[in-house]
Amino acid sequence: MVALLIAGSILAHQIEAITVKRYGDKKGEGGMFFNSFLCLFAVIYFIISDQGGFDFYKGIWIYAILNSLMFATGFYTMYVAFRTGPFGVSKLLASFAGVVSIVFGVVFLDEKLSFIQCIAIVLIFISLILMRYQKQTEGEKKKFSVKWIIAIVLTILSNGAIGILGKIQQVKFDNIYKNEYLIITFVGSAIWLFILGLIYERNSLKPTVKTGFLYGLVAGVCNGIANWLTLVTYEYMNLSLASPLKTGLSMIVTFIISLLFYKERFSIRQYISVGIGVAAVVLISL
Secondary structure: OOOHHHHHHHHHHHHHHHHHHHHHHHOOOHHHHHHOOOOOHHHHHHHOOOOOOOOOOHHHHHHHHEEEHHHHHHHHHHHHHHHOOHHHHHHHOOOOOHHHHHHHHOOOOOOOOOHHHHHHHHHHHHHHHHHOOOOOOOOOOOOOOOOHHHHHHHHHHHHHHHHHHHHHHHHHHOOOHHHHHHHHHHHHHHHHHHHHHHHHHHHHHHHHHOOOOHHHHHHHHHHHHHHHHHHOOOOOOOHHHHHHHHHHHHHHHHHHHHHHHHOOOOOHHHHHHHHHHHHHHHHHHO
């Protein structure tokens, strides 16, 4: 069951990332508006998938509003990273968010890890560190601009916070507000991004509405499915274990997509990192 949940979440997130990357490459401007529409489309999934009715308990609002800020930050900074750098390295480095979740789960939630699981998690980190470097060939455009680096760092921090907030609210409210929590989160994110869009990207609103509808629909629905599956995964597995397992599998899938679809070139060091990631996933599965 856990394997299917994580696989489904990874697949949905990969489709979302490819869609966002394609829109950014084709249109470029209007990133805040585009991600605002993406959030609204993601809400549709949580509304139609609910079967027990909604109960927006007041205590959930604090966590959901904080989460919406993190989502808005993560959405836009990942969009900027895709526009200013390579797909594969951007997506793989964003996986460092798992470090934040793992440390929090072990230190603050008192989650226990076996010796083999600790080794696997260390291997995940080693794999990610090796993956961070990509050799730049002569005549190739600069991939690691200051803007790209800032976007990646903010993506890592915000995505790490998203995992932590999701787990905390599950523990505090006995896991009964999945859809309500995510509805508030995505509506809030849409509002934050739309307001910022009006401030910084006002002239791109009409073009984004015209050309970004289909892209936003696909990316939004995939994001909704992925986040719902992630929350369900936390019911069966600790945060400190689910995060590295998802990170390892996602790294492998991202690497394959980068090679096949984007024809990105990787160094021998990065091939080794993927092999280490596979070994780590096998150990975690044990």
